[in-house]
Amino acid sequence: MNNNNSLVMGWSALAGIVLLLAGAVGFLNTSLVGTSENALLRTDTVHNLVHLLTGLLALTIAFGLKGPQQVNAVIGFGVLYVIIFVAVLASPTLFGLFSVSANAPLHVIHAAVAVVSLGVGLMARGSSTAMVR
């Protein structure tokens, strides 16, 4: 495995763990994440579910795929988060599905996951093939 593939795996693992934790902790409804008015990241059941599922998806990409498949998958994950970012930005309650409007840090999380996944994936494109050659 070359370094760029390690970065793809590392980023996918990090994003997966962060999203998974955000989703799981959200169900605990703590002062950090949850439905509380004062929570750092205000979420709800549906939003927690989105974070849990996409976190699992990112971990699957990190540990279930290898080589070009993994690189293409992380680019695809970035595309998925671009869609999520745009949809939640257009409608902070996702057309009534979220009980709590997404706040600015959540938008930043969505954007960061999208941008970094796309960036790391696109820059890793070809590296693995070149190393094999």
Place this chain on the structure above:
Amino acid sequence: MSQGMEPGAAHELIHWIAALVLVLGGAIFLALAAHQRYGAGRQGGEVRAARRDRPTDAPNEAVDRSLIQIVAGLSLGAAVIHLAAAPAHYAELGDVGAGFLVAGVFQAVWARAVLTSSTRRTAWVGIVGTLGIVAAWIVSRSVGLPVGAEPWTPEAIGLPDGASTIFELLIVVGLTVRLVGIDRAAIATRASVRSIGAVAVIPALGLVLLTTSLATVAIAAGVEHGPPHVTPLASGEHVTLGH
């Protein structure tokens, strides 16, 4: 928390610190990736070779399989929605409600079949079966079913049935494209199609996964027969899912 600061301002500050940390972390990953790709250790020719042979120029068979994986995912998503809705519909409609169970099992079995044996026959079975399910949905939403609490009364379109019908229509479109051979011709001749095909599986299946989950939550919340019930909260900006 902070003694000399308004709680709201302190929270706003924490929000932005968290956002800043995330952006900086992502920037570090991007910088490392850029360094690995364009850094001093890489020679120009190697980079050009990397660009020429990048993974999205994957073997055609792998890209060719993307469409089947997406179609199978759509079918599985529709199956989960139908199976989740089956118990309530069986209780409401009696034997006719068992159609949900039949539809769900058919879609799940067909998804497995198309992944293991992607033949023209499998595709035709998928098209005919899926169109049958769509036809039943159109009847229930236009003239209504002859059974239930209010016979021949059209049901409202909700998130779960709307989502599963969209999945089913996409299945039919995907299978038609495959049967006509449009995708294979495009994969063989256009690099851009190969690139899109190589990365399309994750966002497509991710959206199916998320939509199916939201639809299942809507069914569990009892709002499958109509749009989510929107209730403004005290702040005036929040809504809730469910009755």
